[in-house]
Amino acid sequence: xxxxxxxFRSITPAQQAQRILRQAGVDTILQRTPRHMxxxxxxxxxxxxxxxxxxxxxxxxxxxxxxxxLYTEDQGLQEVLx
Amino acid sequence: MIYLDNAATSFHKPAEVPxxxxxxxxxxxxxxxxxxxxxxxxxxxxxxCREMAxxxxxxxxxxxxxxxxxxxxxxMAIFTLVKPGGKVLISGFEHNAVTRPxxxxxxxxxxxxxxxxxxxxxxxxxxEGLKKGAxxxxxxxxxxxxxxxxxxxxxxxxxxxxRVPFVVDAAQSAGTQDIxxxxxxxxxxxxxxxxxLLGPQGTGILLCGRMPKPLLYGGTGSxxxxxxxxxxxxxxGEAGTVNVPGIAGLWAGMRYVxxxxxxxxxQREQRQLSRCVVGLKKLGYxxxxxxxxxxxxxxxxxxxxxxxxDRFSGQGIAVRAGLHCAPLAHExxxxxxxxxxxxxxxxxxxxxxxxxxxxxxxxxR
Numbered sequence: 001x002x003x004x005x006x007x008f009r010s011i012t013p014a015q016q017a018q019r020i021l022r023q024a025g026v027d028t029i030l031q032r033t034p035r036h037m038x039x040x041x042x043x044x045x046x047x048x049x050x051x052x053x054x055x056x057x058x059x060x061x062x063x064x065x066x067x068x069x070l071y072t073e074d075q076g077l078q079e080v081l082x
Numbered sequence: 083m084i085y086l087d088n089a090a091t092s093f094h095k096p097a098e099v100p101x102x103x104x105x106x107x108x109x110x111x112x113x114x115x116x117x118x119x120x121x122x123x124x125x126x127x128x129x130x131c132r133e134m135a136x137x138x139x140x141x142x143x144x145x146x147x148x149x150x151x152x153x154x155x156x157x158m159a160i161f162t163l164v165k166p167g168g169k170v171l172i173s174g175f176e177h178n179a180v181t182r183p184x185x186x187x188x189x190x191x192x193x194x195x196x197x198x199x200x201x202x203x204x205x206x207x208x209x210e211g212l213k214k215g216a217x218x219x220x221x222x223x224x225x226x227x228x229x230x231x232x233x234x235x236x237x238x239x240x241x242x243x244x245r246v247p248f249v250v251d252a253a254q255s256a257g258t259q260d261i262x263x264x265x266x267x268x269x270x271x272x273x274x275x276x277x278x279l280l281g282p283q284g285t286g287i288l289l290c291g292r293m294p295k296p297l298l299y300g301g302t303g304s305x306x307x308x309x310x311x312x313x314x315x316x317x318x319g320e321a322g323t324v325n326v327p328g329i330a331g332l333w334a335g336m337r338y339v340x341x342x343x344x345x346x347x348x349q350r351e352q353r354q355l356s357r358c359v360v361g362l363k364k365l366g367y368x369x370x371x372x373x374x375x376x377x378x379x380x381x382x383x384x385x386x387x388x389x390x391x392d393r394f395s396g397q398g399i400a401v402r403a404g405l406h407c408a409p410l411a412h413e414x415x416x417x418x419x420x421x422x423x424x425x426x427x428x429x430x431x432x433x434x435x436x437x438x439x440x441x442x443x444x445x446x447r
Contacts, residue, residue, distance in 0.1 A: 010304035010317045011114040012144050015129040032117035041306035044114075 004053050004080070005071040006060070007033045007045040014044035017065045024059055026052045037071055057082065084399045084435045089226050089254060089378050089426035091276045091283060093400075096338040099280060099331045106330035112323050114303035124326050131333035132316070135287055138336055139256075139271070140264040147288040147319035148329060152253045153179040154297070155272030155288030156220075158319060159249040162295040163218045163269060164189055171216035171246070173204065173232055174414035175225035178407045180251055184220070192216055196414040198225075199372025201233045208237055212244040219246050223261075224254035227411040227424060228370050229355075229378030231259065238266040247292075253277065256287075257339050258348060258376055263289045270294065280339060280429065281332030284325055294319045342429065351377030351427040354436045358425055361440035365447060370415060370422070377431075380415075380422035383447055387421045393446040394423075399439055401425050 008014040011030075018028050026048060033043040048056050050072060060067055070080040085093045110124035132143040139146075149155040160183040164170055170189040172180060174196040184191060194211040195204035212219070219241050223234050234250060241248040250271040252261060257278020263271055269292050275285030288294065296311050300321035305312050312318045339347065359371045359379055368382040383390045391403035404421045405412055412418040425439070 009314065010302070010312065011125050012129065012132070012316055015125065016143055019133070030122065040304075040308060042115075042304050 002050045002072065002074045004048045004050050004056075005033070005037060005045045005073065006048065006056065007037055007043055007068040007071070009040070009043055009066075009068055011044045013065055013067070014046060017060055017063075017067065018046055020059055020063050020065065021046070021048070021052075021056055024055070026056050026059070028056075036077070037069065043068070053080070084438055086425045086427065086431075086435075086439060087400045087402050088277065088428035089229075089406075089424060090402055091274075092278065092280050092428050094428065094430050095280050095282070095331075095335065098334045098338060099282065102334035103282060103327040103331040106327040110326045110330070112303075113326060115301075127326060127330050127333070128324060131329045131336070134333055134336050134340075135289075138261075138340070139289055140262045141289055144315045145263075145290050147290055147294065147316045148324045149272070149286035149288050149319075150284055150325065151276070151286040152251065152272050152274040153286075155270070155286050156180055156249065156251060157183050158288055158294045158297050159270035159272055160184060160187070160220060161297065162292075163247050163249065165217070168217045169215055171208065171211035171219040171221075172410075173208070173221040175228065175230060175232070175411040176220070176222055176408065177226055177251065177253065177411075178409070179253070180220050180222070181410055193410070195232075198228055198230050198370060198415055199374055201236075201374060205233055205236055205240070209240055212240055212246055216244075216246055219248040220251070221248070222251040222253065223259060224376045224378070225408070225411055226254050226378065227406045227408050227422065228380050228415060229254075229376040229426075230372070231255070231374040231376050233374075235266065238268060242267050254376060254378065257336075258344070258351070260344065263291070267291065275328065275332040275335070278339070279332060280335030282328050285328040285332045287332075288319060290315055290319065296321060298322060339429070347429045348377075350429070351431055354427045354431040354433070355379060357433070357436045358427075358440070361436070362443060365440070365444050367443070367447070377427040378424065379426075380417070380424045382417060382420050382422055385447070387423045390423055390446060394439075394442060397442045397446070399442060401439075 111120035113124035194207035256273035275281035387403035
């Protein structure tokens with residue numbers, strides 16, 4: 001199943017982002033960032049549906065919540081350049 | 083026991099505070115580290131409190147750094163802003179939690195405003211201190227000895243005007259006075275969780291308008307490949323595991339204050355303050371009262387302060403005697419030699435308790 005990952009440098013901004021997206025009706029799952037997506041080691045990410053991607057990114061940018069990267073996973077993992 | 087030492091710590095916590103702590107102890111692992119349910123529940127508990135504190139004090143959740151007490155937060159703030167030997171402006175009513183770290187830094191102190199309950203004096207002297215080249219200002223919102231509410235909004239405005247970074251000690255005001263961190267524009271504001279916010283001992287908050295230098299270095303659950311502490315909030319100020327049960331209790335305490343309402347709590351405390359001041363004066367005690375006074379009052383009896391506090395204790399009344407860790411405030415008020423007996427009211431104070439205290443104050447004097 002296709003999934004997008006928005007990665008954060010620590011749990012607090014990930015939680016803030018989750019609150020904002022939840023209020024806007026975007027479903028998310030908060031989890032540890034898989035190691036291969038986090039070069040600095042230890043971090044958290046939000047899993048979202050790819051169809052929510054542009055809305056989620058827009059909402060976070062409007063809110064000033066800093067995220068690190070956006071990845072999409074289907075048969076392989078790819079970074080989505082914004 | 084009739085507890086009248088809320089300036090030291092609030093003692094009669096709402097029942098939901100220990101309940102929240104127990105729940106956290108049974109359900110929460112380490113926040114911001116693991117990804118399993120107990121770790122995530124811990125993270126949710128901590129973030130919920132961070133979020134509530136942000137709303138309470140008008141800042142964003144990541145500006146809320148959890149500390150072990152107010153002193154911890156003040157040390158972080160002072161060691162961030164003050165250079166060794168630097169010139170620092172303080173009020174005449176500071177606690178040792180401010181003056182001892184400054185002493186350790188060998189700071190040159192400019193003490194501004196020695197007159198109790200006198201905003202004009204405080205502001206005039208404070209501005210003089212800024213003109214004398216203070217590099218940093220550190221001041222309390224409410225004197226822990228006398229309950230004097232300093233004009234912090236105006237002091238903050240002066241600091242902004244003179245472009246001097248500043249720290250506010252909200253030990254006595256958090257949970258009793260209205261505080262808008264964003265409007266003040268403070269670099270830091272430190273507060274305990276266990277006083278007006280009704281959380282447990284061992285909790286505190288440092289509100290950060292800028293990145294603090296850490297006092298502790300260690301794991302944060304973020305950027306683990308790097309040996310430097312994270313340069314972002316709140317992680318840079320929170321090395322090691324935070325006090326999750328304590329934070330859960332602090333959240334419950336703040337929720338209680340929100341539910342009851344700060345104005346209602348303040349009104350209740352002010353009523354008892356007025357009754358106490360009038361009653362003590364009638365009995366002939368030397369009472370320190372005035373305008374701009376929070377629900378803390380000091381008085382000097384004709385007998386030794388500690389002896390009188392012990393006698394109150396024997397009657398089931400808890401008050402504090404001595405210097406209250408604030409010799410500078412006593413020096414300002416002229417009570418350094420005697421100390422004072424301090425009565426401080428909390429959210430559950432009542433007419434009946436104050437009447438009983440005054441009845442004993444008459445008998446024991």
